[in-house]
Amino acid sequence: xxxxxxxxxxxxxxxxxxxxxxxxxxxxxxxxxxxxxxxxxxxxxxxxxxxxxxxxxxxxxxxxxxxxxxxxxxxxxxxxxxxxxxxxxxxxxxxxxxxxxxxxxxxxxxxxxxxxxxxxxxxxxxxxxxxxxxxxxxxxxxxxxxxxxxxxxxxxxxxxxxxxxxxxxxxxxxxxxxxxxxxxxxxxxxxxxxxxxxxxxxxxxxxxxxxxxxxxxxxxxxxxxxxxxxxxxxxxxxxxxxxxxxxxxxxxxxxxxxxxxxxxxxxxxxxxxxxxxxxxxxxxxxxxxxxxxxxxxxxxxxxxxxxxxxxxxxxxxxxxxxxxxxxxxxxxxxxxxxxxxxxxxxxxxxxxxxxxxxxxxxxxxxxxxxx
Numbered sequence: 001x002x003x004x005x006x007x008x009x010x011x012x013x014x015x016x017x018x019x020x021x022x023x024x025x026x027x028x029x030x031x032x033x034x035x036x037x038x039x040x041x042x043x044x045x046x047x048x049x050x051x052x053x054x055x056x057x058x059x060x061x062x063x064x065x066x067x068x069x070x071x072x073x074x075x076x077x078x079x080x081x082x083x084x085x086x087x088x089x090x091x092x093x094x095x096x097x098x099x100x101x102x103x104x105x106x107x108x109x110x111x112x113x114x115x116x117x118x119x120x121x122x123x124x125x126x127x128x129x130x131x132x133x134x135x136x137x138x139x140x141x142x143x144x145x146x147x148x149x150x151x152x153x154x155x156x157x158x159x160x161x162x163x164x165x166x167x168x169x170x171x172x173x174x175x176x177x178x179x180x181x182x183x184x185x186x187x188x189x190x191x192x193x194x195x196x197x198x199x200x201x202x203x204x205x206x207x208x209x210x211x212x213x214x215x216x217x218x219x220x221x222x223x224x225x226x227x228x229x230x231x232x233x234x235x236x237x238x239x240x241x242x243x244x245x246x247x248x249x250x251x252x253x254x255x256x257x258x259x260x261x262x263x264x265x266x267x268x269x270x271x272x273x274x275x276x277x278x279x280x281x282x283x284x285x286x287x288x289x290x291x292x293x294x295x296x297x298x299x300x301x302x303x304x305x306x307x308x309x310x311x312x313x314x315x316x317x318x319x320x321x322x323x324x325x326x327x328x329x330x331x332x333x334x335x336x337x338x339x340x341x342x343x344x345x346x347x348x349x350x351x352x353x354x355x356x357x358x359x360x361x362x363x364x365x366x367x368x369x370x371x
Contacts, residue, residue, distance in 0.1 A: 035366040048095035049345030049358040053102040063099035090120045100167030106174040112137040117167035127156035151204045154196040161185040164218035176205040180219035187267050215251035221295035232292035235259035241282035252279030284332045291317035294347040302353040314344030
């Protein structure tokens with residue numbers, strides 16, 4: 001099935017600098033050229049944009065859709081429905097149960113192997129856990145086949161609580177990947193013995209799961225820079241974080257946070273607010289909240305000029321792109337914020353170096369710099 005695209009627009013956005021405790025700015029003249037393709041509700045379930053991956057030919061894979069469990073391919077200005085990723089019996093018709101990420105393990109001319117993460121209910125639909133499956137996709141036939149499970153979270157969390165699935169994937173090679181997990185709104189997340197795989201960063205493969213770090217609330221972005229792994233993480237009311245992941249470290253949730261509870265009735269109340277004492281510190285934090293999503297690394301010597309090799313972060317609440325320069329592996333020197341006026345759900349780098357994003361309004365944004 002092919003869907004026609006409508007309302008193609010191009011806008012130019014002047015960069016603006018948000019001032020943080022760290023020095024900001026310098027590329028005041030930089031502008032962003034954004035081509036917005038409105039695909040309406042096809043890529044949205046209850047105001048949640050699709051998960052996104054980029055193939056080597058520049059075409060896109062989009063997971064989610066208005067049924068919440070569909071895979072599409074976008075190529076040459078057309079959108080093709082490939083099929084279901086998993087059955088409706090594994091989910092509830094709610095955007096919290098849509099795919100959380102799709103990643104390309106390896107690709108040939110005809111075939112692609114993927115990892116896709118999503119919250120899966122048990123048979124009684126009484127509880128949910130994050131799972132990751134490896135899929136095979138035949139590009140010529142447009143068919144997708146689920147092969148094997150690589151990850152199943154634990155414990156299975158009561159459905160009434162579900163939020164903060166995370167589930168972001170960073171591929172290492174054709175046989176392994178890094179994965180983030182959120183706390184799923186688990187009311188006993190402050191009991192270390194009960195949290196299982198919740199709130200962690202893992203290295204996963206077909207036959208092995210290794211936990212790297214713990215104490216994360218809702219890490220919706222992950223990127224590898226050299227040998228280092230960085231994640232973006234939602235705090236509660238403020239205290240969003242950029243973290244450098246170190247093995248066997250605890251990042252503090254819900255015992256410490258730079259944010260604060262939304263209300264006294266939150267599913268868990270942080271032990272201490274406004275501090276990270278006793279736990280691993282973020283290398284940067286945002287208060288008030290910006291609601292961070294995916295992280296990507298701009299290519300070296302690319303169309304981005306002086307911003308090449310920056311980390312870029314999408315956001316929901318601030319509807320902006322954040323360009324982050326590292327001073328060294330564990331500190332940030334500059335942060336530039338560019339208003340996009342869209343809730344950015346997922347973000348990837350295209351083969352030519354530009355960015356592509358999905359939005360909660362059902363748009364694809366193609367983003368390049370102009371000078």
